[in-house]
Amino acid sequence: MRRLTSCLPALIFVPLLPLVGCTPERPANTNATPQGTTPEKNSAKKLVVGFSQIGAESSWRTAETNSIQSEAEKRGVELKFSDAQQKQENQVKALNAFIAQGVDAIILAPVVETGWEPVLKKAKERKIPVILVDRGVKVSDDSLYTTLIASDFVAEGRMAGEWLAKKMGGKGNVVELQGTAGAAPAIDRKKGFEEALAKHPDMKIIQTQTGEFTRAKGKEVMEAFLKAKGDDIQAVYAHNDDMALGAIQAIEEAGKKPGKDIVIVSIDGVKGAFEAMVAGKLNCTVECNPLLGPAAFDAVQKAVAGEELPKNTVVEDKVFDQSVAKDVIGERKY
Numbered sequence: 001m002r003r004l005t006s007c008l009p010a011l012i013f014v015p016l017l018p019l020v021g022c023t024p025e026r027p028a029n030t031n032a033t034p035q036g037t038t039p040e041k042n043s044a045k046k047l048v049v050g051f052s053q054i055g056a057e058s059s060w061r062t063a064e065t066n067s068i069q070s071e072a073e074k075r076g077v078e079l080k081f082s083d084a085q086q087k088q089e090n091q092v093k094a095l096n097a098f099i100a101q102g103v104d105a106i107i108l109a110p111v112v113e114t115g116w117e118p119v120l121k122k123a124k125e126r127k128i129p130v131i132l133v134d135r136g137v138k139v140s141d142d143s144l145y146t147t148l149i150a151s152d153f154v155a156e157g158r159m160a161g162e163w164l165a166k167k168m169g170g171k172g173n174v175v176e177l178q179g180t181a182g183a184a185p186a187i188d189r190k191k192g193f194e195e196a197l198a199k200h201p202d203m204k205i206i207q208t209q210t211g212e213f214t215r216a217k218g219k220e221v222m223e224a225f226l227k228a229k230g231d232d233i234q235a236v237y238a239h240n241d242d243m244a245l246g247a248i249q250a251i252e253e254a255g256k257k258p259g260k261d262i263v264i265v266s267i268d269g270v271k272g273a274f275e276a277m278v279a280g281k282l283n284c285t286v287e288c289n290p291l292l293g294p295a296a297f298d299a300v301q302k303a304v305a306g307e308e309l310p311k312n313t314v315v316e317d318k319v320f321d322q323s324v325a326k327d328v329i330g331e332r333k334y
Contacts, residue, residue: 016181018141048078049300050098051107055086057214058242060268063334064134064290068107069197071293077300086180086212088112095119099126106130112182113138116270121143129303133292135184147309149295151288151317152267153188156267159286159319160189161196164235164265167243167283170200172234176208177218177247179239185288186210189239189267199301206232211243222250237293241273241285259283269320271332279327284321290334 049072053065065081072079080103082094086109098106099122106123108130110116111274116137121144123130129146134269136148164174174191179186190208207225211218218238225233236251244266251258258264258281268272269287278281294314302309320328 014124015167030239034100045103046076046078047300047304048080048101048103049105049107049297050080050082050094050101050103052082052083052084052091052094052098053107054084054091054111056083057086057212057221057271058240058268058333059272060240060242060288060290061213064109064292067293068133068292068296071297075297075301077297084111086111088115092116092119093125093146099123099128102126102277103128103267106212106302107300108132108297110135110185111180113187114182115185117141117144128220131296131299131303133296134288134290135182139277142311146274146303147299147311147313149292149313149315151315153185153288154192154195156185156286156288156317157192157194158196159192159317160237160265160267160284162265163284163319163321164197165200165203166239167263167265168203168235171202173204173206173229173232174235174237175222175229175230175233176205177211177221177236177238177243178208179210179213181210181242182303183213184265186213186239187328193237205237211238211246213240214241215242215246217247218246219250220246222247226229226250226254226256235263236266238264241266241268241282244282244285245272245276248276252281269317269332270334271329274325274329274332277320277322280322280328282322284319288316289315 051068056062084090091111096119106128117139124144132145132148134150206229209221211221236247238247244264248258251262256262263283265284267286267288269285273282275284299309
């Protein structure tokens with residue numbers, strides 16, 4: 001009974017607790033955020049960008065990839081990266097995936113110029129801006145992409161041709177290592193080079209073949225050129241430095257001195273080319289700047305904000321030959 005009596009106050013007052021309220025009173029919070037969100041997420045949405053890269057076929061391409069990836073990290077952008085391994089079908093799949101994921105923008109380095117309209121139309125329908133870097137595309141409607149940030153490949157080929165004609169005194173037989181068939185730089189660098197040589201009728205391209213922008217293929221094709229033409233070759237024009245470096249290997253293995261027995265000019269301006277010039281094995285390289293990250297993300301942010309962009313932004317390039325290679329090699333960033 002004593003135990004029962006001691007419990008009675010609790011038994012009496014427990015039913016009364018709901019009457020005085022279960023929740024303590026709190027001051028109103030006019031700045032409260034919706035459940036599951038934070039003020040940071042409400043104020044600034046993190047950009048999500050898809051980047052379809054051609055591959056890693058050259059040191060130039062690697063430098064471009066690093067530039068875009070590091071710039072994304074610097075700006076706090078979530079970057080979805082896809083390496084196409086030099087296949088357009090892989091790039092199309094990547095773009096379709098980016099569109100399905102609802103990215104804010106797409107950065108595309110197209111492996112070839114044609115065949116992009118269907119996937120670019122999908123991006124346009126979803127209002128996803130597409131920023132082209134280093135290579136252009138051929139489409140019936142330019143509104144399918146937002147802007148192109150690239151070098152003038154025709155001008156690069158022309159500069160290479162003009163330098164070589166001056167070096168050779170307007171005479172000589174040239175073999176040409178072309179880039180990937182159908183790629184904008186391969187088409188345009190050939191065009192510019194031929195424009196320059198047209199002013200010098202005693203300079204002739206005696207053989208031309210694709211080296212696919214790779215060192216290994218450049219070496220293989222140069223070996224074939226040497227077997228077919230041998231002592232008739234006075235100069236090599238390579239559409240990129242990696243193919244030129246492969247050609248240097250082939251020339252040395254054939255018992256000739258690259259840079260002396262055979263003059264070599266190429267395009268890109270990668271550090272390996274400057275090292276070859278310092279060693280006296282490469283005569284000249286025309287710069288093609290791959291550090292496009294800052295410009296690409298400037299364009300992305302403006303496009304997402306609804307700002308107008310120029311259809312084409314040209315990256316300026318320079319010519320470097322052996323005479324300056326030693327002085328500037330320390331400044332090279334790629």
